[in-house]
Amino acid sequence: MKHIPKLLGYLKPFKSKIALYFFTTLLAIVFGLFSFGMLIPVLQVLFNGDQKPQTSGTGFVTRTTNFINDFAITHGKLNVLFYIVLALVITTILKNLFVYCSLLILNPIRNAVMRQLRDDLYSKTLSLPIGFFTEERKGDLMSRMTNDVSEVEVSILSVVESLIRDPLMILFTLTTMLFISPMLTLFLVLILPIGGLAITKVGKSLKRPSNQAQEQLGEMLANVEETLGGMRIIKAFNAERHQQLRFRHINNTLFRIRNNIAARREAGSPMSETLGIIVVSVILLCGGYLIFSGKSSLTGAFFIGYISLFYNLITPIKSLSQSFYNMQKGSAALDRIQELLQAENTIVEIPAAKSINSFNTSIELKNVGFSYGKKEILKNINLTIQKGKTIALVGASGAGKSTLADLIPRFHDVSSGEILIDGQNIKDLKIYDLRRLIGVVSQEPILFNDTLSNNITLGTGGMNQQQIEDAARIANAHNFILKKKEGYETFAGDRGSRLSGGERQRITIARAVLKNPPILILDEATSSLDTESERIVQEAINVLMQNRTCIVIAHRLSTVQHADEIIVLNHGEIIERGSHNDLIELTGTYRKLVEMQQLK
Incomplete structure (x- = not known):
């Protein structure tokens, strides 16, 4: 619930429209009460219209009864009934007109808030560093941006209408009831909070299972995403049953949680209705006593009208109780959304960041170290890459080649040391300008479902x-x-x-x-291709590398023999460097790697 004020902050640009919604809702309620109020004069005319006006009493009921009886005697019961029915039709039409107007105002506001929330989530996702996506499962992130957002729309924003309309409805109805019978209404106001406490207690118990349900939806989406991406492997290893059991476990857990939520949520409406019937029964007894004993000016027509108004009061009370359940349920989804929106972005641009429009001299890595959590990935990296030169990064899997290359465009930030481009620390540069200087061709080509x-x-x-x-x-x-x-x-x-x-x-x-770009990071792009495709792609890469500063992450060493310098990494440290011929003569790690690949 603590994040709901932040969500309501999205409503600030719509203050004038919300005020207009408030006004139209108010008019709808007033005309609705008039419609209900027409029941009283109808009953009065039908059953007591020929009675002479009472001469004593100054209360609202007495004055109204006298007026109706006097009017019926003067103009005739049928004429009075016609005017009352006409007023009933007009007030009902006006009520529904203003209800429609209020919905026309509210729905675009709600849709605009959801649009902005989705935009903010997507924008935040794009701004987060690559390291964030290695910790979080894609399916869970997708669930937050789809299922959780939909849950917020259904469970919280839909409640906004109820939170404005229902309290007004309750207030105006109680005020009208107070005019009819202050004693009964005072009694009503005293006993209603007891039911409210019971409903509140049930509602608060919804948040924990609702949060579990949203997490399970994220797990399910992640599982489906993995299955679709790995279908070839699943079938090749006859792993269909294994994957089915994994999915079924998640699905069954979600089934149990949702049943738990439904059982608690659905208790609200019957509970409030039962409490309402109990209250009505008490009111019938008390009202009947007041009428029969003559201790009140309350008449039969007004008492029936009072009961009708109370039934009219039950609807907004039930709606508010349901809204409270929904808010508890939706707040779990909102917490997950806010967790993403408030995720720390470790790659930040300083306020006085400098522009850079060209690359002129060199890239320098000075005593660079990088840690992922407590695990040290790179340590004490010192490397200078002159403009126009090609540097190859070589090493076993997990040696730190890709991580080292990712530091230059600031996909990650160094944990120690610094990286300079033309003598300027890349942390002092505008990120957009820095990345505009760098092109990336990855080992796995990433294309989007576009032309x-x-x-x-x-x-x-x-x-x-x-x-x-x-x-x-x-x-x-x-x-x-x-x-x-x-x-x-x-x-x-x-x-x-x-x-x-x-x-x-x-x-x-x-x-x-x-x-x-003047700088090219090339994660060897031909290692997974057939011979003919490799030849065509390699020709294109050779043309691309001309007159550029290239950092090549090498998987097949035969493709980097002509690099100006080969950097050999092992456990995050540079252990050898030099040209291909120099490193072969050194008979070290590089030579062993070359010989191993030649044997293959």
């Missing part, structure tokens, strides 16, 4: 068709694109599923060519 043209222009913008095609030609992609039925407007499919591995890789190379 090939848009995949090539990703992040660049403003490029014309000729520039796109020129980049594709350099990447050896133009010809295969033209063979597609829709050419550059062909959709790549989910993660590029409609293209072969070599085609996907060439599109990512075309993307880097179009960006034309």
Whole structure:
């Protein structure tokens, strides 16, 4: 519940519309009460219309009864009944008109809040460092951005209508009832809080299981995402039953939690209705006593009207109790959303960050160390990369090659030491400008379910068709694109599923060519391709690397023999460095790695 004020903060831009909603709701309630109030004169005319006015009494009931009786005697019961029915129709029409107007005002506000919440979540997700996504499961993050947001909309924002309308309804109805019978209404006000306490206690018990349910939904989505991504492996290892059991365990847990939530939530409406009937029974006894004993000016018509108003009061009370349950349920989802919105972004730009528009001399890593939690990944890295040179990072899996490369565009920040570009610490530079200088071609090509043209222009913008095609030609992609039925407007499919591995890789190379960065980080992109695709892609990479400063993460050492310097990493430390020939003569780790690959 502590995060609900933050959610309500999204309503600030709509203060004037909320005030208008308040006004239209108020009018709807007033006309609604008039509609209910018409029952009293109808009964009065039908059963007591020919009685002479009472001469004593100054109360509201006495004055109203005298007025109705006098009017019926003067104008005739049928005429009075006609006017009352006409007033009933008019007030009902006006009531429903204002109800409709209030909903027309409220729904766009609610939708705008949800739109902004989704935008904020997506923007926050994009701003978080890469390290965050290694800790969190993608399925859980997707669940927060979809299921949790939907839960907030249904459980909390839908309650906004109730929180404005129902208290007004209760207040105006009680005020009207107070005019009819102060004694009965005072008694009513005293006993209603007892039921409210019982409902509140049940509602508070909803939050914990609701939070568990949202977490299980995240687990389920993560499991489905893993299954869809690893379907080939699942089938190859006959692991369908294993995956089915995993999913079934999560699904059964969610089943039990949701049943628990439903049992508690659904107790609210019957509980409030039962309490209402008990109160009505007591009111009937007390009201009957007052009428029969003559100790009150309350008449039969007004008493029936009073009972009708009380039934009218039960609806908003039930709605408020249901809203309280929903808020408890939705607050668990809101907590998970706020946890993401408040996640710490460790890659921050200093207020006085400098612009950088070109790369002129060198990249320097001075005593660089990097730790992931308590685990030290890199330590005491000293490296200078001159402009136009190619540096290859070599080492066994887990040696720290990719992590070292990721430090340069600030995908991670160093734990110690510093990285300089042209003598400036990269932490002092604008992140956008820094990354504009760097192109990345990853080992696993990442494409989006968009046109090939848009995949090539990703992040660049403003490029014309000729520039796109020129980049594709350099990447050896133009010809295969033209063979597609829709050419550059062909959709790549989910993660590029409609293209072969070599085609996907060439599109990512075309993307880097179009960006034309002075610095290129190349996670060897040919290691998983067939011979022909490897040849075509390697030709494109060779063209891409010309006249650039390149950092190559090498998996197959035959591709980096012509690098200006080869850096050999082991357990996060540089253990050897030099040219291919120098390192072969050294008969150290590099030579062993080369010989092992030659044996393969």
